[in-house]
Amino acid sequence: MSMPRDWQVTDINQKYYAILGQTENGFTPNITFADDTYSGSLSEYIDEMISMLGLFYADLTVIGRGSFSTSAGLRGDYAVIQGRLGEVGIRQKIYLFPNVSGDSIIAITGTAPLVNGERFDAVFDESVRTFKWTR
Numbered sequence: 001m002s003m004p005r006d007w008q009v010t011d012i013n014q015k016y017y018a019i020l021g022q023t024e025n026g027f028t029p030n031i032t033f034a035d036d037t038y039s040g041s042l043s044e045y046i047d048e049m050i051s052m053l054g055l056f057y058a059d060l061t062v063i064g065r066g067s068f069s070t071s072a073g074l075r076g077d078y079a080v081i082q083g084r085l086g087e088v089g090i091r092q093k094i095y096l097f098p099n100v101s102g103d104s105i106i107a108i109t110g111t112a113p114l115v116n117g118e119r120f121d122a123v124f125d126e127s128v129r130t131f132k133w134t135r
Contacts, residue, residue: 002130003031004123027113029120031127035106042077042096045105049094050079057083068095071129082114089114093121095128106133
């Protein structure tokens with residue numbers, strides 16, 4: 001996946017690297033990756049994910065949901081949420097894609113500050129559009 005211009009790749013001691021933007025007002029926008037074994041529909045996965053995130057986020061709000069395709073033709077879904085983790089307000093655009101065999105899902109999460117966070121949606125879309133999952 002191509003990363004946004006002037007962003008940096010970093011190892012956060014997880015399975016995948018993270019991509020970090022420039023810190024503004026004490027917040028660093030980022031893109032992270034996680035995979036999960038799952039064979040249900042993407043819509044059901046999003047429903048379960050939102051229920052789980054509701055346990056951690058204060059004032060969790062679902063801003064939108066929809067379909068998303070990469071330039072290579074990989075089809076998936078996304079959800080945009082916002083809320084607070086402690087005192088930090090965040091907005092996230094979460095993209096989900098099934099693997100080739102349909103038994104796993106990768107989540108690519110773009111996280112931005114809550115205030116004016118929607119301005120990062122185009123940045124996240126542009127990068128995720130270049131994603132290729134080879135598994």
